[in-house]
Amino acid sequence: MATDFKSIPIIDIGPLLAKCDDPKMGQDSGVAQVVKQLDQACKEAGFFYVKGHGIPETLLKQVKNLTRKFFELPYEEKLKIKMTADSGYRGYQRIGENITKGVPDMHEAIDCYKELKPGMYGDLGKPMEGCNQWPIKPTNFKMLMEEYVSLCTELSRNIMRGIALALGGSPYEFEGERAGNAFWVMRLIGYPGVHSANDSDIPKEDIGCGAHTDYGLLTLVNQDDDITALQVRNHSGEWISAPPVPGTFVCNIGDMLKIYSNGLYESTLHQVINSSPKYRVCVAYFYETNFDTAVEPLDICKERTTGAKKFERAVYGEHLVKKVQTNFVC
Numbered sequence: 357m358a359t360d361f362k363s364i365p366i367i368d369i370g371p372l373l374a375k376c377d378d379p380k381m382g383q384d385s386g387v388a389q390v391v392k393q394l395d396q397a398c399k400e401a402g403f404f405y406v407k408g409h410g411i412p413e414t415l416l417k418q419v420k421n422l423t424r425k426f427f428e429l430p431y432e433e434k435l436k437i438k439m440t441a442d443s444g445y446r447g448y449q450r451i452g453e454n455i456t457k458g459v460p461d462m463h464e465a466i467d468c469y470k471e472l473k474p475g476m477y478g479d480l481g482k483p484m485e486g487c488n489q490w491p492i493k494p495t496n497f498k499m500l501m502e503e504y505v506s507l508c509t510e511l512s513r514n515i516m517r518g519i520a521l522a523l524g525g526s527p528y529e530f531e532g533e534r535a536g537n538a539f540w541v542m543r544l545i546g547y548p549g550v551h552s553a554n555d556s557d558i559p560k561e562d563i564g565c566g567a568h569t570d571y572g573l574l575t576l577v578n579q580d581d582d583i584t585a586l587q588v589r590n591h592s593g594e595w596i597s598a599p600p601v602p603g604t605f606v607c608n609i610g611d612m613l614k615i616y617s618n619g620l621y622e623s624t625l626h627q628v629i630n631s632s633p634k635y636r637v638c639v640a641y642f643y644e645t646n647f648d649t650a651v652e653p654l655d656i657c658k659e660r661t662t663g664a665k666k667f668e669r670a671v672y673g674e675h676l677v678k679k680v681q682t683n684f685v686c
């Protein structure tokens with residue numbers, strides 16, 4: 357249950373990563389320390405920063421810089437990889453095309469998804485079938501982003517081992533049938549800065565991305581180092597900023613982990629408002645369950661709550677498809 361947190365904790369996950377391939381990791385005191393911090397952060401805020409994650413800061417910067425370069429291209433160039441339903445919702449969407457709760461978001465983005473082979477998940481997967489659309493310019497775009505995705509996937513699997521322990525399970529609760537073949541989403545996002553009009557107008561603060569929860573298990577946010585724009589809602593409804601902490605990821609819990617944990621951990625509402633004059637870039641990676649997994653509260657979590665299940669089972673792929681089919685104006 358979210359509390360009235362006023363800030364978001366920073367967790368050094370180094371000791372967890374050092375032991376995450378050891379089946380006895382749960383008995384290690386360094387791991388136990390990290391697990392305790394993860395449990396507290398997931399209960400209180402559903403948000404935490406991670407440091408000691410092993411992904412080089414130079415790579416974090418490179419993916420943001422390439423993303424920034426792409427958004428600086430002329431509109432016609434960006435349209436070459438335009439997102440459509442036929443492209444499996446993969447590709448470029450212009451500012452205002454993504455809508456959250458009926459309001460256009462003031463961001464542009466490239467959406468990428470793990471590629472699904474045709475027919476792989478029958479009718480369920482059909483809307484998401486397609487190949488990612490990578491820009492031809494800059495040339496190393498695809499290679500760098502695919503490298504980044506594979507590092508984020510591995511890191512997320514390891515953080516989920518810690519979260520599985522935090523829930524009182526085995527480290528492998530979120531592998532095999534549940535998330536052993538994890539689906540992923542990556543959004544390369546650009547938020548224009550506020551432009552005060554020349555005639556002393558009060559600068560208009562547009563919503564970069566309206567209040568929402570994320571859909572899957574765990575999100576890794578790699579945000580620009582110099583602009584505070586991400587806000588997280590606490591229990592009493594205040595918006596708490598998640599300022600950049602260079603070299604870290606902001607992590608948060610998605611809807612599927614809320615269900616698995618029977619509400620012990622919540623998928624916290626968050627929004628983005630860029631009130632700086634500068635353009636802001638963010639690369640968000642979403643680690644999900646297997647595409648066709650039917651998610652329902654884990655027994656260990658029901659026991660730790662009231663004994664009764666608080667959420668009905670949900671098929672991740674259905675949840676995602678429902679979202680993407682209503683997220684866009686076109």
Ligand SMILES: N=C(N)NCCCC[C@H](N)C(=O)O
Pocket residue numbers: 454455456457541543565566568569570571642679683
């Ligand atoms: N894959 C994820 N989580 N994307 C988050 C996008 C949030 C905005 C979207 N319009 C919405 O209303 O969900």
Ligand SMILES: O=C(O)CCC(=O)C(=O)O
Pocket residue numbers: 543545565570577579585586626628638640
């Ligand atoms: O831009 C950010 O900091 C977060 C973006 C976000 O919440 C999302 O894409 O789901």
Ligand SMILES: [Fe+2]
Pocket residue numbers: 568569570626
């Ligand atoms: Fe989000």
